[in-house]
Amino acid sequence: MKINWGTAIVLVFAGFISFILFFVIKMNTNEKYEHDLVTEEYYKKELAFQKEIDAEQNSKNLKKDISVRKTPEGLSIQFPDDINAEGISGTILMYRPSNKKLDFEIPIRLSNTELKIPNDQLIEGRWNMTIDWTYENTSYLFKHSLSY
CATH class of the missing domain: 1.20.5 (Single alpha-helices involved in coiled-coils or other helix-helix interfaces)
Known part of the structure; x- marks a missing residue:
């Protein structure tokens, strides 16, 4: 044929x-x-981007910024010593780029300037930490990537 x-x-x-x-x-x-999308509500988050930029700048203008370090018990987050820890409120978002099911959020309630995240909540690998906090009606934002 x-x-x-x-x-x-x-x-x-x-x-x-x-x-x-x-x-x-x-x-x-x-x-x-x-x-999956990187974030669920991408467009809503994009509209609030200028507020994020301002909050990050406020954080950089502090005398001492937040410090993060690994300890045998877990992850230690140290807030600036020169501010009243009880006046701080906000959230800590632990974002796992490889698996969104491992993401979690912790509310900030402090009696001293240190907050600990126990080892049992953190699995080995890469984490992106976002600390969104306010003190005396001023917003602050701290972002940090770490390998645990």
């Missing part, structure tokens, strides 16, 4: 479209190829 040019072109296009559709369907249905 002889195939003319028109039939060959249609067969090539049909094969190519089938090939592309196969991979599109495979990528969307197979759990091995999960493709």
Whole structure:
């Protein structure tokens, strides 16, 4: 059987479209190829970006910024000594880039300037920490990446 040019072109296009559709369907249905967004509410977060920039600048303007260090018990977060620890409020977000199921948030309630996150809450690997806190109606933001 002889195939003319028109039939060959249609067969090539049909094969190519089938090939592309196969991979599109495979990528969307197979759990091995999960493709989550970095953050769930990306556009809402983008609108509040200027407030984040201002809060980070406020944090940099402090005499002493937050310090983070590993200890045998866990992660130690030291807030500036020159401010009243009981006046600090906010949250600490521990974000795991490789698995969003491991993300967690801790409210900040301090009696002294140190906060500890125990080892049992942290699994080995990379973590992005975001400390969003306020003191005397001023917002501060501290971001830190660490390998645990």
